[in-house]
Amino acid sequence: MAHARTPRRRIALIPAAIATSLVLTPLPAAFAAPSATAVISEAYGGGGNSSATLTRDFVELANRSTTAYPLDGYSVQYLPAAASASSAWQVTPLTGALAPGGSYLVAEAAGSGGTTALPTADATGTISMAAASGTVALVSGTTALTCKTAADCTGDRRVVDLLGYGTAVVREGTAAPAASNTTAVARAASLADTDDNSADFTAAAPAAVNSAGETASGGDGGGPTGPTEPGAFRIHDVQGTTRLSPLAGQKVTGLPGIVTGVRTSGSKGYWIQDPAPDADPRTSEGVFVYTGSAAPTVAVGDSVLVSGKVSEYYPSSTAQSVTELSSPAVTVLSSGNALPAAVTLDASSIPAEYTPAAADGGSIESLALNPTTYALDFYESLEGERVQVDNARVVGATTAYGEVWVTAKPGENPSVRGGTVYGSYDQPNTGRVKVMSLDPANPVPTANVGDTLAGTTTGPLDYDTYGGYNLQATAVGTLTSGGITREVTKKQRRDELAVATYNVQNLDPGDSDAKFARLAEGVAVNLSSPDIVALEEIQDNNGATDDGTVAADQTIVKFTDAIVAAGGPRYDWRSINPVNDQDGGEPGGNIRQVFLFNPKRVSFTDRAGGDSTTAVAAVKTKHGVRLSVSPGRIDPTNDAAWADSRKPLAGEFRFQGESVFVIANHFASKGGDQPMTSRYQPPVRSSETKRVLQAAEVHDFTAQLLAADKNAKVVVLGDLNDYEFSNTDAILTNGGVLTDLLTTLPADERYTYVYEGNSQTLDHILTSPALDDVDYDVVHLNAEFADQASDHDPQIVRIDVKNCGKHRK
Template sequence: MTGKRVFMAAVVAVLAGGAVVAPPAAATGLRIHDIQKPAHLSPLNGQSVTDVPGVVTALTSTGFWFEDPQRDNNPATSEGLFVRTGTQPTVATGDAVTVTGAVQEFRPNNIEANLTTTQIVNPAIRVVSSGNPLPVTVIGHDRRPPKSVIKEGTNGDVETSGTFDPAKNGLDFWESLEGMRLRLDDPVAVGPTSPFGEIPVLARDGAGAGERTRRGGIVVRPTDLNPERIMLDPTIAATPKVNVGDHFAGPVIGVLDYNFNNFKLVVTASPVRVADGPAKEITRASRRDELAIATLNSENLSATNPQADFDKLAAVIVHNLRSPDLINVEELQDNSGGADDGTVADDQTVARLTAAISAAGGPAYQWRAVFPQDKADGAWAEGNIRVGFLFRTDRGLNFVDRPGADATTPTAVTNVGGKPQLTLSPGRIDPNNPAFINNRKPLVGEFTWCGKRVFVIANHWISKGGVASRYPAEGASLASAWDVDQPLFGRYQPPALITENQRVAQATIVADFVRQIQAIDPDAYVVVAGDLNDFPWSPPLQALTSRTGMKDLPAHLPLPERYTYVLDGNSQVLDHILLSGSMFARPHDFDVVHVNSEFVEQTSDHDPTLVRVDMH
């Protein structure tokens, strides 16, 4: 898991309500577009307004949206506003009303990185007439979102930058529609329905959008983070459970809101799913001379999980992955899971998993890992998640055991007869380095495949969602706080990648270890695999590849296949397998097996990846 909404939900549990941006002085008698203006903050924030006209378009239990059908012909100014009544409003959809009250900028959930929404509070409402037609703006027809730029021309707080360009910047585009009633024709889901009922979609079946996946999603690129995405929100009407590539029976209509770092289309009627997305993938079986190595995120699997979780994961391993020789497993927990009881052993968790694999018709797998120190590896600290090796030996793979490893003793590389060898196998790489404080430590194992020696390094680098401590920039001190990368659709642009320094440090440590192996044998077979929590072009991945010459396999896929994870509708690579040059030179076949990230029903939020290398 990346920790994105898990962390934000934790914040909301602690922080009630939202923050109100401090007000200046007074003004009266204006229309909605005069209040909104082409900006992220209303110039009338804190001032009183009188008899602002509009038509009620949607209601919640604490207020309503209304919109002015008499527009100012300036696409940069919104014609919609939310009126916060605090209780169930007495108006009805279609009522023409005038509203008197105070303009306030409301920051949802008091999260500093959130944009604000412009509202009228403490309102006095007068109904002028009822049954009026509802205004609507059709996305993709009346207004077209930018297709690549979220925000340019700003370096810092967009609320004070003075730049606002909806024609170029996606952040400004959606802000210019805040509170308005929008229609999406032929929307397509580019992410599965989230646990919160949100669905990321593209209008017009993605016509004019950026690079699409072959399965209906939309791909992240270095200069394109897909501002054309919009989230369907179930605040008023329920949303269906959909998968990537699914469509809907008819247009989707709602009002545009903002919370949890995203613009949301609050649907006013429940969309009906058309289940025409693709099926889950099944990879091909490995040939006799192919060594098959996979990554698999088990999403906090522990012995306390229900049997169904083990059975589903086993089915993916046996059926979808075709029982690879070696599986780099991430997020496997100790026997007691989230209980804070000092348990660090994982034998019961592993026994249940391997038994489920055998019951599903798979081979007998063995396990190698190193128990962590209690609550020292971050994320769900009490669960003591770790990386480890699940492997089968019936096709020629064997593990080279060199015992003695523990949570804090690093393994090393020695020269034995001109060949590299680990002092501890399995062993942790530099586990006491500050780069791994409150984070998972990389694990290296020495294997043989039909007489050929292979070094495999399992990883689970710090999430973009952060942990309770971070690795600081040079010269700074460690901070005990929740640190997360700033959001794409947030207040600060460009977003600060706060966790990136720590991943660069982790990548450098792993790269230096690989170089120790290469210094003894430049042609050594080395694999670096796991959830590296960053993109192929990112500084952490570049630090690893530039120092070692290793080849990042996802980066060599065709662009429409280049993703292992879907976040808020963005298909992106977080999970990697890298091969040393000598191994990459052999015939090989890399596959991202899409069984999780595009689907509501999943065993993890990450897709497993798999490489088959002809070692004959």
């Protein structure tokens, strides 16, 4: 499968430090229980007033939990501090949801003063809130509250959270401090909710954050607005000894450091590092300063003092977070300073064990880092710091996003062609590092697996959801070629049946002639024109246009014509059109498996009746076994296994008087699995559940063929979207029904796909016991190269059909 990729989007900028202990103040029974989910995190009523910077009032919400909190049908409501009998609650309806640990910004009335607009609000109302005092409530419902006393309001079950500040009569416990035109009331960094507003909130400069993590500042604050003296904290205080900052949600002033890298596109900002580290190896000395939509005005080598809000940014719902400063103000003290020494990433510094585990797959965020034992802890302890790799071998080719994967451990599970082989869940290869260039004028070179970035590649260590920790290079090594070439498999002998599988990556007639030509060359030349080719990801005749079209004859004819043009045979073909939009893949594309076969070498046994919803069956005869329909689909109406997924295509072929059954597969993708670098350890592979069901279906159908004829010649192949060491593979091979030919290769050759620097297996060919005289080959022509026709490598098995079975006892 092709792993989908979208540009980095900031989905949550989070005050998410976790309190290690919480002492609850006893409260009257009328008070609602403290909220474990949605809370009011900040309120500001001075927007647009005299001396205010922000132009309008706002209320900010936060989610203390690890699951999304729906806000459709909820509201934010406001009541004056000294409510009279005629006072009424004012209502602003909400929509959408609060992301786990995320923020949600409600903009209220604008004034005539101020200079800085709020970031894009998630909801907008017109309530004119008083600057000094008032009551704000988060309410389940949009009907205005009617309560006017603290006891009545906190006893109302619709009230999720309540904040009274200044002289507010309606409040939880004692009111929070008074605010002003220049200060808001903000909940403590831990987001603790004790139902005592005075204990939970303090007065502070307003710092509005929306659900996208955007702030009102937008810039880096430069010039005279920045601090002039170092503050009380250093970067190691901000980073702390766990994955979460002990200062998250708080504003720090005058944080000193040297600028070590500047990013002017995407997630704009810069990294600073303290040249005077502490003695604790768990605490990083570097941190990212996020400048929002504005380009940074600092330069590498600047000595700076930075003030800003400490935040935890989560690139995705399951990723770890990046500790950073937002809404920054900066003072440049001097320029051209020497940079702190980079930490060398190599086999001696990176631990072999990957990650600690949390109880029941929970979050590891609060665990103290152990950088000498676990690789993920080691990388986290260097988050934001300068690191370097020397003479780094490329293990994942340069992508369209300007990223290349290298290994800092050249001896770690090397592949035969220079990559790093992924061979088990508990050995995910700790030396893999993604490299990107911070200089748009000097991107990373176009590199293939096995090449080397000679010399030193150095820069700050960052984290994102696409592979985890990555080196943001300020200097990139010089490319040295490793010399790999695209493989060409040998031609099958006259008496050998050659069967191949190839994922052609969403092929449709709208694709370029060049793509068709490259894929066709792969079949005709690199695979040496197999007798049978099982194709995955053939799309319908208009590709991703979702108009009900399901036929793919134009796609297949264009491809078979291209194979002839590349010097291959004129293939015939068989397939079954899916029910529209029922087989997953790109919406509207209706991908399916297709059999190509060379009619001069092999014949297809057609049996009518096979369609998108009719199940194929094994039929026992006095001459052996046959298919009830051919081509046919395996149990296509079993939604537990096949809903929104490709159904296996079974076909009956004849080669030199022998029947051969071929089952083409494209199992469910890995979409939705938690990444290796997830904050939840061990990560949950939720997609495997469906593939296990699919594997059982194919296994059981193969077993039916063998029950009818123990010598049935069966080839099961395709993109199984899983590894040779997975449960999926174990089920397919259970009881000796099938043998996965990939496991017959040496360990350093077991791969068909490269993802995040891991050479791994997604595509397989499996054979039944009667097929015991085979020659198997993975043909590497795509996955290791920056220039790819598909992201998968095809593979082929050559079968001596006549001699098969003679070696069996």
